[in-house]
Amino acid sequence: MRAPHLSSLDSGPREQALLARPTKTDEELMAAYLAGNTAAFRELFNRYGAVLERVMRHRLHRPEDARDLVQQTFLQLHRSRHDFRDGALLRPWLFTIALNMKREYFRRAGRRPESPLELDGHRDPGVAPRGHEQVEATEEVRFALGKIPEDQRDVIALHWLAGIPLPEVASLVGASLSAVKVRAHRGYAAMRHVLKGRRGNLDEA
Amino acid sequence: MDCVDIKEAVLRGESLSWEAAQHVAGCPVCSLALSEQQTTGSDESLFTDIRRAIDEERGVRAWLRSRSTNVRLTLGAGWALALVALVALLTPRTHYAPMPFAAVVVVLAVLSALGAVVLRLELHPLQAPEPSIGVVAACFAAVLVAPAVLAFAPVPQAALFDHYTEFSPPQAAFGCFFIGVMTGVLVVAGLRALDRRTSHSRTGVLVQAAAGGVAGNLALELHCPITRPSHIVFAHATVSLVLLALYEFLPRRRPA
Numbered sequence: 061m062r063a064p065h066l067s068s069l070d071s072g073p074r075e076q077a078l079l080a081r082p083t084k085t086d087e088e089l090m091a092a093y094l095a096g097n098t099a100a101f102r103e104l105f106n107r108y109g110a111v112l113e114r115v116m117r118h119r120l121h122r123p124e125d126a127r128d129l130v131q132q133t134f135l136q137l138h139r140s141r142h143d144f145r146d147g148a149l150l151r152p153w154l155f156t157i158a159l160n161m162k163r164e165y166f167r168r169a170g171r172r173p174e175s176p177l178e179l180d181g182h183r184d185p186g187v188a189p190r191g192h193e194q195v196e197a198t199e200e201v202r203f204a205l206g207k208i209p210e211d212q213r214d215v216i217a218l219h220w221l222a223g224i225p226l227p228e229v230a231s232l233v234g235a236s237l238s239a240v241k242v243r244a245h246r247g248y249a250a251m252r253h254v255l256k257g258r259r260g261n262l263d264e265a
Numbered sequence: 266m267d268c269v270d271i272k273e274a275v276l277r278g279e280s281l282s283w284e285a286a287q288h289v290a291g292c293p294v295c296s297l298a299l300s301e302q303q304t305t306g307s308d309e310s311l312f313t314d315i316r317r318a319i320d321e322e323r324g325v326r327a328w329l330r331s332r333s334t335n336v337r338l339t340l341g342a343g344w345a346l347a348l349v350a351l352v353a354l355l356t357p358r359t360h361y362a363p364m365p366f367a368a369v370v371v372v373l374a375v376l377s378a379l380g381a382v383v384l385r386l387e388l389h390p391l392q393a394p395e396p397s398i399g400v401v402a403a404c405f406a407a408v409l410v411a412p413a414v415l416a417f418a419p420v421p422q423a424a425l426f427d428h429y430t431e432f433s434p435p436q437a438a439f440g441c442f443f444i445g446v447m448t449g450v451l452v453v454a455g456l457r458a459l460d461r462r463t464s465h466s467r468t469g470v471l472v473q474a475a476a477g478g479v480a481g482n483l484a485l486e487l488h489c490p491i492t493r494p495s496h497i498v499f500a501h502a503t504v505s506l507v508l509l510a511l512y513e514f515l516p517r518r519r520p521a
Contacts (some may be wrong), residue, residue: 136313142333153392160395167466248268255293
């Protein structure tokens with residue numbers, strides 16, 4: 061099967077129209093990409109690029125590292141495309157690659173997962189500026205995530221930031237559904253506690 | 266109803282009940298989740314970087330690592346076996362006849378089984394969970410220890426071959442060591458060509474050194490007639506250790 065090279069094919073109006081159908085599933089897009097349709101890869105990036113970046117960023121201090129890991133994830137998706145089989149689901153596939161890339165990053169550097177952004181003032185290049193309230197909300201989310209235990213943090217990042225249902229999160233982190241539910245409940249409770257405390261401190265200040 | 270139930274309901278596309286809305290109003294986590302809208306859409310510069318990286322995936326190496334995992338496993342195993350066969354053909358083992366057939370088969374079977382496990386770890390697909398450092402370290406230890414343990418297995422007196430008359434023990438040891446390490450280095454080079462990883466972590470280095478060690482020991486089993494345990498321990502079993510040391514001392518280049 062021919063390896064699709066993204067710049068070698070322009071997404072024509074017919075391809076774009078085909079992809080514009082909301083019923084196109086991730087798996088259909090992956091099959092289209094395998095068949096050489098590069099617009100399908102673009103659509104997969106549109107669906108998951110930003111979500112993956114959010115998941116990566118909650119553990120990394122430098123936004124460029126998070127973007128690099130997202131880039132590596134999509135590169136690995138491209139390299140692994142011939143492993144994708146009919147009947148497989150793309151989303152768990154993609155997120156397992158992403159989690160493996162993240163683990164490899166920490167292992168390689170001999171680093172421990174970093175604290176999430178302590179309001180470092182960085183803004184991702186290339187991301188459209190957002191409203192002040194939304195930026196604050198994002199910062200609060202990362203602050204609260206940084207204060208909870210790591211196993212709970214991973215579950216909540218996938219459940220909340222990536223919008224993955226708990227049964228799928230369980231298979232991604234290699235734990236039972238009941239264990240993941242417990243982590244999620246405890247994690248959300250801990251985040252509520254952190255956020256209430258933080259807001260209380262801010263009000264006092 | 267709590268945060269988990271509400272997020273699950275949102276993921277299922279359900280509208281929030283009155284009870285859920287009450288929770289959201291008083292919960293800082295859920296109110297943040299709703300105000301921090303999901304960022305979707307395209308990040309043009311990131312996609313351009315990805316597109317550039319994919320467009321650079323050309324050449325033999327890119328072709329090899331984009332094969333399916335089963336094809337890569339077949340190619341990896343084929344490459345290792347071809348090198349072992351080459352050593353066996355170019356420098357065949359002498360004094361085979363007195364050696365019990367079963368003893369040779371056991372050694373080859375143990376090393377082949379270890380090789381299959383190590384190859385599977387090395388070329389595992391990235392969409393599958395990553396093997397833990399504990400599993401990888403255990404495999405490396407098994408590759409290091411197995412030839413030494415097998416060397417102490419009793420063999421009949423007639424099968425004992427202690428030394429060559431034309432080579433001193435250090436010379437014989439160096440010869441085996443060189444053949445084992447060279448076979449291992451070539452196997453590692455082949456596996457790296459098939460490897461999809463973008464960098465080499467500690468686990469990747471351990472697995473590759475183990476794979477090279479297994480191949481080196483298989484080649485030596487078909488080459489070296491010396492059955493003296495000290496020779497096997499120092500000249501055969503250490504191949505994987507030397508490969509690991511080479512990784513440490515050679516300058517590292519970030520793979521493409």
